[in-house]
Amino acid sequence: MAHPTTAVLCTDLGFEWADGTVVLDGFHLAVGPGRTGLIGLNGAGKSTLLRLIAGELTPATGTVHISGEFGYLPQDLTLDTAQRVDEALGIRAAREALHAIESGDTDERHFTAIGEDWDVEERARATLDKLGLGRLDLDRTTGELSGGEAVLLQLAALLLRRPDVLLLDEPTNNLDRHARSLLYQAVESWPGVMVIVSHDRELLQHVDQIAELRDGTVTWYGGNFAAYERTVAAQQETAERLVRVAEADVQRQQRDLIEARTKLARSASYGKKRSVQRNDPKIFAGKFKRQAEETAGRVKGMHTDRLAEAKERLTAAEEAVRDDAEIRIDLPRTFVPPGRTVLHLDRVRLPYGAYADLELRGPERIALVGRNGAGKTTLLRTIAGELAPSAGEIGVPVPVRYLPQRLDLLDDGRSVAENVKAYAPGAGDNAIRARLARFQFRGARAEQLAGTLSGGERFRAALAALLLADPPPQLLLLDEPTNSLDLASVRQLTQALAGYQGALIVASHDVPFLRGIGITRWLELDGELRTVDTP
Structure with a gap:
């Protein structure tokens, strides 16, 4: 109960x-x-x-x-795009009953429909306003x-x-x-x-x-989450310290066991030699041998048990350490000299009407922010060459790669290794596997079909394909990369970008992530592209 x-x-x-x-x-x-x-x-x-x-x-x-x-x-x-706003809110019946009563219809069913909720419209509008939807008409449809x-x-x-x-x-x-x-x-x-x-x-x-x-x-x-992170960090520090203590204990028990075996072997050899020198009768020699073997067995058993217990403690300590695999990569071929022009936008007009002027030099890290529908994805696709601008000039004199929200650049019917090789056809299979291992795709995981990957794994595979591409990108465009990623995957993405040495433009609403990857300039798209202060 x-x-x-x-x-x-x-x-x-x-x-x-x-x-x-x-x-x-x-x-x-x-x-x-x-x-x-x-x-x-x-x-x-x-x-x-x-x-x-x-x-x-x-x-x-x-x-x-x-x-x-x-x-x-x-x-x-x-x-349902044909549904009215008040219907989506679940208040249509109450509103209609309220309007009927206001028009003079006193049918009992209207009062039943309203119940005690006579201020339903006022509450609805107040709630919509609270969530930034105050402009919505309760009678309009949700299709727009x-x-x-x-x-x-x-x-x-x-x-x-x-x-x-x-x-x-x-x-x-x-x-x-x-x-x-x-x-x-x-x-x-x-x-x-x-x-x-x-x-x-x-x-x-x-x-x-x-x-x-x-x-x-x-x-x-x-x-809250900050308190959680502090607690977990303290727990992990303790767990890692216990692993080090347990590892040292295992090594000590292994040394003790070897030393005990050496001493017993020497003692047995010395005892046998003395028995021969004394010319002991066989019956006594056999008795002494059995006693020595029993003593050796007890000593070996004691040290073996201690070693087994030490190994158990080590296993328990290791299990307490989180195994959220980290990504550690070095991508020197993505390096861009500080003064080199990476991107030039001259009065570029996007298909829907917004304008963008931008000069990007060296390994800058740009955060692209703005409301939904402002055109951030359109701008990234235009820079990547997927869309043509309505006006203006675009110059991208370096290799550029674009990772869309949909992650549809992977072929679901091919393995992770095959997908990566498609972006670097000149690389050998061993080189591909070695590079993928750094993205936590080791052994059989590299052979897993892309269509069977989880959301976080699929993102990691797509990122690996772009960063390991030939030629490697010196301008990387990411569109809402942390959407649907768990916290460990966001951490892995941050680690992967730490090894990237080129220019970066990231469209995202995730401010902690943006701060974590070392953004150097914040740009907001709202009719036109302009520099804004750090949020």
């Missing part, structure tokens, strides 16, 4: 996909009051867990209990909304319902910087229970506790 303060209770939960892949087995979770950030590596089962809690999936075993009403915002949100606006509209619908428990799955994925700030405020002011699956570090700064799903179990950390 759920504790009075438990809002969500999962007991002995089990779930597997149709192909037999086990996601959860004997899983337990108890979520209490406040805002909980649910984090974990890609593939850990976070979204699946949220779908199980929301009733979208049925567990094979176990139960899910939610105290009160719940609302759920899925990651892959689809809206952007992806980010659709997310905010669905969130507004949930806030209007005022559920006891709110479940959000990657709510900031399609939101621009301004929309994200509005969502952060909504999360901060939420009075009920909230469970948020997210890789957005800024969003996770607004939670009360972190629940990390790892290897099928949840570990709880009090405080």
Whole structure:
């Protein structure tokens, strides 16, 4: 039975996909009051867990209990484009009843439809305004909304319902910087229970506790994401110190065992020699030999047991150290001298009408920011040569590579190694494999088909293909690279870019990531391209 303060209770939960892949087995979770950030590596089962809690999936075993009403915002949100805004908000029937009563129709069914919600329109408009959607007409259809606006509209619908428990799955994925700030405020002011699956570090700064799903179990950390990082860093420092202590103990026990064996061998040789010199009777010689062997066995057993125990302690210490593989690469062929022109935009007019002037020299790192729909992707595609400008001149005198949001540059039917080789046809198979190993694609992983990769793995493979290309890029364009990446993958991307020595333009709303990769200039696209201060 759920504790009075438990809002969500999962007991002995089990779930597997149709192909037999086990996601959860004997899983337990108890979520209490406040805002909980649910984090974990890609593939850990976070979204699946949220779908199980929301009733979208049925567990094979176990139960899910939610105290009160719940609302759920899925990651892959689809809206009926013919639907009206008030219908998407779930208030159309109440509005129509309210208007009917105002027109003099006193039918009982109108009062039933309204219930106690006489200020439904005022609340709806206030909620929309709070989320930056105040311009929306309640009678218009949702067909003209952007992806980010659709997310905010669905969130507004949930806030209007005022559920006891709110479940959000990657709510900031399609939101621009301004929309994200509005969502952060909504999360901060939420009075009920909230469970948020997210890789957005800024969003996770607004939670009360972190629940990390790892290897099928949840570990709880009090405080926001910054507190979580401090705790994990301290734990890892302790774990790594214990590994060093355990390694030293194993080496010491190995030395002791070798020394004991050497001493016993010498003692046995000396005893045999003395027995021969004394001309001991065979019966006594045999007795002495058995006694020596028994003593040797006990001594060897003692040291062997100590060594085995030391190895067990080492294994336990190593298991406590997180194995979120790091990327360490050196890409000297991407080097750009400081004064070299990398990109020149002269009054370039983009297909939708915005203008861009830009001179980029040397290994600068540019952050391209702006609202959704401002044309950031269009600008990157124009620089990459995928789109022609409506006017102006573009000069890109260095090799350029573009990584789109869709990651569709990989051939799903080919292996990771084959995809990378397609970008560097002159490189030998051994060279390709050696380079891929630095991107954590070792052995059989390099032969894995691109179509079977997880989101984080697919991004890493695509990035490897571009950075290892021939010729290597001296201008790299990245479009929202951290979308849908788990926190470990974002860290790996940051590490990979540390080895990149060329110029970089990154369109992103992820300010902590941008700061982490050493941005040198911030540009905002809003009708025209202009330099802005660091956020």
